[in-house]
Amino acid sequence: LYSSAASDVYKRQAVELPPIRLRKGAAGQIVVDGDLKEWDMGAAVTIDAGAGRRAKVALAYDETNLYVAFDVLDDSPMLNSGKDFALLFKTGDACDLYLATDPSADAKRTRPVAGDIRLLFSVMENRPVCVLYEAVTRGGERAMCLFTSPTGAEVFDRVVLLKEARVAIKRTKNAYVLEASVPLSALQFSPKPGATYRGDVGVIYSDAGGSRNVLRACYFNKETAIVNDIPTEARLQPQNWGMVVVE
DSSP: OOOHHHHHHHHHHHHHSOOEEEEEOOTTOOOOSSOOTTSOGGGOEEEEEETTEEEEEEEEEOSSEEEEEEEEEOSSTTOBOOSOGGGTTTSBOEEEEEEEOOTTSOTTOSSOOTTEEEEEEEEETTEEEEEEEESSOOSSOOBOEEEEETTEEEEESEEEEOTTOEEEEEEETTEEEEEEEEEHHHHTOOOOTTOEEEEEEEEEEEOTTSSSEEEEEESSOOOOOOOSOHHHHHOOOGGGOEEEEEO
């Protein structure tokens, strides 16, 4: 549990950080192949997780897709032993994008509303995957998921593998690049130049064997110390997200 004073500190830290930039690109400009040559990583934000664990993260979009690029320092690069896509955040490495796709939602809300989503990118059975988490569905078919522990529970209206997403991963000895595209239609998201949204990006680090998570780090949200409680780690915390500016 965190005191209100601590929460206020976290919120001030989020406000003081530069926004995440969501940059418009030409259709077909970005090829999802794990090579970031098409990206201007000078526009990326940096996550420092300590002990040499760092990541640069950039976002882009065109008329049909949202794109993400993660360049991550990790001495056990992108390993995940999980076989349940809904729990990949517990079973090894992963990359996260959190986004409030409804800009009219109350910025001070402490619980997710329709339009608040999480996209988790990882590997399952050696195949790159993208998982969509919606705590509150915006219509359509539900795929409910309950995350429980002795501390409580979190219910999501929809947790699904996004088969239409494309994910590519390239590993080196102590790092990896993860690049992905997700159809905007699958997210019911229509970014407009000059618009601002709330969101966050994060990296989950595994143990040496890629069997469990040992560290969570986000750009804005600093309430990520817990790595031993499933509902806490599944929970969306929009009050701790920061600004995403569309360019």
